[in-house]
Amino acid sequence: MFSHRLTSKLEKNRLTLLLEQKKQRGTAILDLTGSNPTQANLAYPEDILSSLTDCRSMLYHPSAKGLMEARTAVARYYCERGQGEIDPEDIVLTASTSEAYAFLFKLLADPHQNILAPQPSYPLLDFLAAGEAIDVVRYPLIYHDRWQLHITEITDHITSQTRALVAVTPNNPTGSFLKVSEWNSLKETCSRHKLPLICDEVFFDYPLDETISRFDPIAEQDVLTFVLSGLSKVVGLPQMKMGWIVIRGPKEQRRLARERLEIISDTFLSVNTPVQHASPKLLQIRVSIQEQIRLRIQRNLTLLEDLFSASSLESLPVEGGWYVVVRVPDTRSEEAWALHLLADYNTSVHPGYFYDFYQEPFLVLSLLTPEKLFKEGIGRLLEAAG
Ligand SMILES: Cc1ncc(COP(=O)(O)O)c(C=O)c1O
Structure with a gap:
């Protein structure tokens, strides 16, 4: 009765099952994985909701790429970031970045073809690709003092069925930016194999190290490049x-x-009208939200480094984004660490294998966690590590 596209994703892992059991029993869980900003104790300006009540929203004016007013606001956001003028005609609105990926997979690949994406990275990519009946082939990001991309690892994985290359910068969860030198070799590879690049920049506005020479995909003129982002993180x-x-x-x-993208978007017309009218205002208020998030991340990282300095735990350097990778002693597997923390300390963390790390044991924590909870959670982690 059902397609097989998502069958392999139905099985729940042991961690999810234990978490469900604990929640059913009413156990309070200290969540170190939360990355939902609306549940992270941030102070949002009160006038956000009033921006959604524009009376023009009562009129439905379907527009495949999105209303010009909203696309102009997105173009302005890039201009304010110092990336020059973008023609709003080159912007297509979607309901989320996840939907943007789905649109691009429809645009670029036929069923059973593949796209190349980094490993470790964002787990939702596998679900999005499965939904479009395409495969994700992984290229490694290798950690030697910092996360690095090795171009031969990419070229070795390109076949006649490869349709696009995905770069996530800064990457979730490694927090590593794609450097200018890495981009130059990527670009050369994309040109040689006639592959477009999908560049996910949702965490662009959250750098921790301003000295890094990160590349600018918005300035790209030679390789067909799709830059993705959205209100969710911006x-x-x-x-x-x-x-x-x-x-x-x-x-x-x-x-x-x-x-072609216009036909795909026109088929769904998924972006609601009120948010499109509100988007100029919403993009303006990003400054105050981003400041709070950046401060939270900085404070949590400083605390982590302090608390870990005399322990067997190590946090890997973070260049940007909302997550930190923690290396834990290899006295247990990653899954055993996460289960131990949940079962015995009522603390939820993500094991590295959720993101397909090559080695273990790593845990991934969200730096968006409110400071007090973060401190308590790290205390529990240290206690568990002995
Ligand atoms: C790297 C990355 N890209 C895209 C998304 C999805 O963003 P959206 O909420 O816009 O679908 C996420 C969500 O966490 C993410 O981490």
Whole structure:
């Protein structure tokens, strides 16, 4: 009766089952994985809701790529980031960044073809690809003092069925930015194999190290490049459901991509009208939200480094984003660590294998956790590590 696309994703892991059991019993869980900004004790400006009551929202004016007003606001956001002028015609709105990926997979790949994506990285990519009946082939990010991309590992994985290359910068959960030198070799590979690049920049506004020479995909002129982001991380408002794709690269390829993306978006018209009218205002208030998030992340990281300094735990360097990777002693497997913390300390962490780390044991923690809870959770982690 049902397609097999998501069958392999139905099985629940032991950690999820234990968490469900504990919640059913009413046990209070200290969650060190939370990355929902609306549940992270941030102070949102009160006038957010009033921006959604624009009376123009009573009129339905379907527009495949999104209302011009909203696309202009997105273009302005890039301009304010110092990345120059973008023609709003090269912007396509989506309901989220996840939906942007799904649109691009429909645009670029036929069933059973594949896209290349980093490992470790964002687990939802596998679900999104499975939903479009395409495969994700992983290329490794290797950790030697910092996370690095090795271009031969990418070229070795490219086949005639490969349709695009995904880069996530800064990456979730490694927090590593794609450097200019890495981009130059990626670009050369994409040109040689005629592959477009999908560049997920949802955490762009949360750098921790301003000295890093990160590349700018918005300036890309030679390789067809799709830059993804959205209100979810830029303004900390995932519930508003607005993301976008910025199309960069050679003019004619941009036109061809635009034409096809327009048909895909027009089939769904999934971005609601009130958020599109509100988006100029919502993008303006990002400054105060981003400041709070950056401060939270900085404080939690400083605390972590202090508390770990005399312990057997080590936090890997974070260049940006909302997560930190912690190396724990290899006295147990990753899963055993996460189960131990949940079973005996009522503390929830993500084991590295959720993100397909090559080695173990690593745990992934959310730096968005409110400071007091974060401190308590790290205390429990240290106690568990003995
Ligand atoms: C790297 C990355 N890309 C995309 C997304 C999805 O964002 P959205 O909420 O816009 O679908 C996430 C969500 O956590 C993410 O971590």
